[in-house]
Amino acid sequence: MNAAMARIDCVLVRPQHPGNIGAAARALRTMGLSRLLLVAPRRFPDAEASALAAGADALLDAAPVHATLDAALAGCTLALGLSARRRGVSLDELDPRAGATRAFAHAAAGGRVALLFGNERTGLENDELARCHAMVRIPSVDDFSSLNLAQAVQLMAYELRLCALAAAPDAVATDAAPEPPAGLHEVETFFAHLWRTLDAIDFHKGRAPHTVERRLRRLFLRAQPSLRELRILHGVLADAERMAQLAQPRSAQGE
Ligand code: SAH
Numbered sequence: 001m002n003a004a005m006a007r008i009d010c011v012l013v014r015p016q017h018p019g020n021i022g023a024a025a026r027a028l029r030t031m032g033l034s035r036l037l038l039v040a041p042r043r044f045p046d047a048e049a050s051a052l053a054a055g056a057d058a059l060l061d062a063a064p065v066h067a068t069l070d071a072a073l074a075g076c077t078l079a080l081g082l083s084a085r086r087r088g089v090s091l092d093e094l095d096p097r098a099g100a101t102r103a104f105a106h107a108a109a110g111g112r113v114a115l116l117f118g119n120e121r122t123g124l125e126n127d128e129l130a131r132c133h134a135m136v137r138i139p140s141v142d143d144f145s146s147l148n149l150a151q152a153v154q155l156m157a158y159e160l161r162l163c164a165l166a167a168a169p170d171a172v173a174t175d176a177a178p179e180p181p182a183g184l185h186e187v188e189t190f191f192a193h194l195w196r197t198l199d200a201i202d203f204h205k206g207r208a209p210h211t212v213e214r215r216l217r218r219l220f221l222r223a224q225p226s227l228r229e230l231r232i233l234h235g236v237l238a239d240a241e242r243m244a245q246l247a248q249p250r251s252a253q254g255e
Helices: 016-028 047-053 057-060 067-071 096-106 149-167 182-200 210-223 229-247
Strands: 008-013 035-038 079-080 091-096 113-117 134-136
Touching: 008 016, 008 096, 008 149, 016 035, 016 047, 016 057, 016 149, 035 057, 035 067, 035 149, 047 057, 067 113, 079 096, 091 096, 096 113, 096 134, 096 149, 113 149, 182 210, 182 229
Parallel strands: 008 035, 008 113, 079 113, 079 134, 091 134
Antiparallel strands: none
């Protein structure tokens, strides 16, 4: 578990539907977040919450239930409120990417972050948003701006996941790490082989090879092939040369 991600709380304020609590737990779990906090949920624990958590039960079981928002925010040093509308509170407004970047950087520096999500029907109240350092608005369309609660959680969790991956790319999959590009000398040897082969298969048909060679050079330099990839390409060229040789009239084959 990424240390910064472990310092980010997802706080659901007065959630109405237990299904949304479960779906939010699942959303967090898939993105490497582990802390779900509940403020005055209408029904919890609940079978529907467990069903929608789809195995992310540990987050539900560990979720503290607080009577007030202030109790949930104790110890938090940065609070971001998710809201579809501004509600007349003068707060900095961030998009999800900027909000996640700020939250992740704050947590990585040792702070404790709370992301506040409001009630399904009424959203976050003004006095709840007033406790926040900034609000995050998902840029939905004006005439239908409100996402499902758990889907809003998923979207923020995804943006945080991107921050975590960018901070520690090695954690993704070391076996997928790209091979280093081959050295310039090996690439030049490949070009020499390629030019020879193009001649052998009469690719240029009397035209000057210069333009094509320049373009192919640009293509392969852009691709930055590895040694292993160059070996495959040499193999392809060697076969093409062999075929060109076979296709020659017997007299030209030196017999
Ligand atoms: N009718 C409520 C919407 C509640 S949706 C309202 O108008 O505020 C439940 C919660 O999901 C919201 O309180 C908010 O935390 C989050 N949410 C939904 N849509 C969002 C959006 N476009 N931007 C940011 N948060 C959103």
